[in-house]
Amino acid sequence: MNCKKKISIVFYSGAHSLDVIGPAEVFSLANQQLKDKGLSCDDQYEIEFLAEDGDTKLVSSGLRLCADRCFTDSKDIHTLLIGGNLHDEAERFNVSESLKHWISIQSGLVERIGCIGNGALILAEVGLLNGRRATTHWRYVDLLKVFPEVEVDEDSVFVKDGHVFTSAGVSAGVDLALAMVEEDFGRGIALSVAQLMVLYLKRDSDHKQSSTYLLSQLQSDRFLDLVQWIHSNLEQSLCVNSLAEKASMSPRNFARCFTRDMGVTPGRFVEKIRVEKVCQLLATQALTQERIATICGFKSQEQLRRAFRRNKGMLPREYRQKISG
Structure with a gap:
């Protein structure tokens, strides 16, 4: 039986590349730190990238990301992450109803679910943020406030409410992933990863989006x-x-x-x-x-x-x- 924590990162056409790659790098470097400390492979993370048809998608900055598989083919997910994008409101997402439905189902199966930036709008649309405190990138706060059952935190870098994580996006996706590493393996490992990434500061949840x-x-x-x-x-x-x-x-x-x-x-x-x-x-x-x-x-x-x-x-x-x- 595989005891690794599977980190499944969902992306789609137009997703912000750093929302996908940033958290992935955190978990990958955490694996390196855990290995250096002599932990077995079973005590580490398994990282996979999911897209609707398991194909290559054009994301921001002109990058093309190749998925490991279609999201419907993924099993035993521990942590599900959904990235955001930087599009204007009129063309906010190219996310299908089937993906939204799958995310809604997975929210009751996974250990935790998180989103980066305006990925929070996807979770809000499927009702996963109802009755919860949540944040998003400052540029999209007003769009999140459209959902009356969401308690919107306008300032925090990231928010954890139960098993649901939301973050301000872009670099804040790194902070969210570091918080998850700290939750799994302790603050020492998270700080070691932050040091490897040459971060000026490992920001905790109550840090503001703008210094x-x-x-x-x-x-x-x-x-x-x-x-x-x-x-x-x-x-x-x-x-x-x-x-x-x-x-x-x-x-x-x-x-x-x-x-x-x-x-x-x-x-x-x-x-x-x-x-x-x-x-x-x-x-x-x-x-x-x-x-x-x-x-x-x-x-x-x-x-x-x-x-x-x-x-x-x-x-x-x-x-x-x-x-x-």
Whole structure:
């Protein structure tokens, strides 16, 4: 009897290639890590690619993906994943009713089912997200809200509700797959895979789809260099006077221009960046709160706790317990 966990990834014409390949790479690298640790082949993943007729499909970026078999020929699936696409609403999916029907049946047979990006719309159409919390790519949130029985989480990178996983798509499909690896084989293996993939951060489910750093890059060209400098110097005081000096502006003019361009005061911006760094350290390092406070530029553990609760709605220790399962 084959004890491997079969990961079945469904794709179709027009699917987003990274929604398919990204999670597949995570499970493949997990196999490598498990093998390196001496686990038997039966303790690993079996990865298969499914398409409606078991044929080659043209997906995004001009790639052609070849399926292992037709979805109706697959048996004993442990984890079923359905990718999304980046098409406009008018041409959203080229997904047949037979595939939707098969997905609906499989949802009651598999250990878990997940979708990447606007693949959530497929699950919603067949009723699998009714009464569940779910997310999707920010571009398609309004389309998911059309389904009144779905509790839409607009911000999270991925969401797990029971045995159903949804994610924001593209790179977030990697985060979803890493969460599944962690669920199966522990956080150590998942972090090893993240390291092999040269990820800056293994994001957990409560991470937002857009980081403060990325949003700041989109919002202002004037302060790009300053924002990068802030990220690299969080241990410094970073008061308005020091930031204004770095930007070669008067403190008053700097505060006014920064708030106008970035939509937030300099002090609040720095706090958000520091809290994001705290989250990263809590998730990846076994450091004391005192050490984390020092690294992130907080004057004390109490100042860290207040800022963390203000931004995350919980204390650092509660956050660490949450991500540790």
